[in-house]
Amino acid sequence: MKTGRRLSRTRAAPERDGTGISPGDIADHNGRTALALLRAHGAMTRQELSAHLGLTEPAVTGIMKRLLADGLVLERKRVDAGRYTPAEFALRPDGAHALGLSLRPDGAELILLGLGGEIVAARSLPTPPSQDALAEALEALTTESPTPPLGLGVALAPGCAVDLPVIAGMIGDMPLFSMPDTEAVVNAERLFGLGEPEGGLVVVLIDETVRAGLFIGGKVFRGMHGRAGQIGAMRPGRNHASLNEVAGLAAYRQAEAEGEAALEAWIGRAAGRLLDAVVAISGFVSPGAVLVGGALPDYVIDRLIDQAARDREKQEAYFVAASWIPPIRRTTRDGGGVTLGAAGAPFIERLLPKTM
Secondary structure: OOOOOOOOOOOOOOOOOOOOOOHHHHHHHHHHHHHHHHHHHOOEEHHHHHHHHOOOHHHHHHHHHHHHHOOOEEEEEOOOOOOOOOEEEEEOOOOOEEEEEEEEOOEEEEEEEEOOOOEEEEEEEOOOOOHHHHHHHHHHHHHHOOOOOOOEEEEEOOOOOOOHHHHHHHOOOOOEEEEEHHHHHHHHHHHHOOOOOOOOEEEEEEOOOEEEEEEEOOEEEOOHHHOOOOHHHOOOOOOOOOHHHHHOHHHHHHHHHHOHHHHHHHHHHHHHHHHHHHHHHHHHHOOOEEEEEEOOOHHHHHHHHHHHHHHHHHHHOOOOOOOOOOOEEEOOOHHHOHHHHHHHHHHHHHOOOOOO
């Protein structure tokens, strides 16, 4: 794989077009695609890889030799294949590692993640983590890593003031990849959860604010100045409360403190406004899946989703807002898997195709 350079960014590096592509670029692309196939399908033979990649078996052999030399795959005999036992290749779960850091106003979480999705080590830091504490935690996880980490992914929650160059100085020459927490959740679903459904993916996080991450057309969509997904500011009219005010964590906590009747009423209001946002998104981008996660308890998210489904059925009796509205589901990982998705960024940037 090509080595990365340190990046501190909120938008992707520009894609190269087809002009002037070198043999090295082609080899790098084929290696990334082969790794993605092994992640998605498990162990595969040369013949199977050849069919998926559209390459000859000798070409596949060359790709596998490079990946074996890099320690990213392993070769073994296929079990129960009859008299003929072909060699098969599998992803080596501990062949590469990356660091993930989730920064929130109420604290920070760090993990060391293996290529197979295993969390090797983790640290939690109090609010606000001091620079010394953060540097010490990063150094400890780097030391524990069986292989040199490919990079550090940093996921930022709204309202989290952070000096990324200072963090970059803590990790030496290791590449750094920064992103909003919603984009990290998209990464977690792509790599370790739902995958990449046809039509794309929308994730909605609910905590102090309500916001969305969009994966459309094989790419994360950020919009002008990275403002895409700021659905919390939506309101049905000038004199109405915003989605943040209706469905955010503060409104939930107030309803919960007032008892079940107040919570049930809040569920109705929040689900209706959440459905409005989903309908608006679906009318324009028609995603294959909409997932909801965040700081709310799982059972509360499930109640919101159930109520939104009932509201949608009622609407369809008299009003068709969009030709396709996907079912709303809970995120695969608790809370959305922000730290996991942050750690996935170095794998996406350095080992895997941007679209898998």
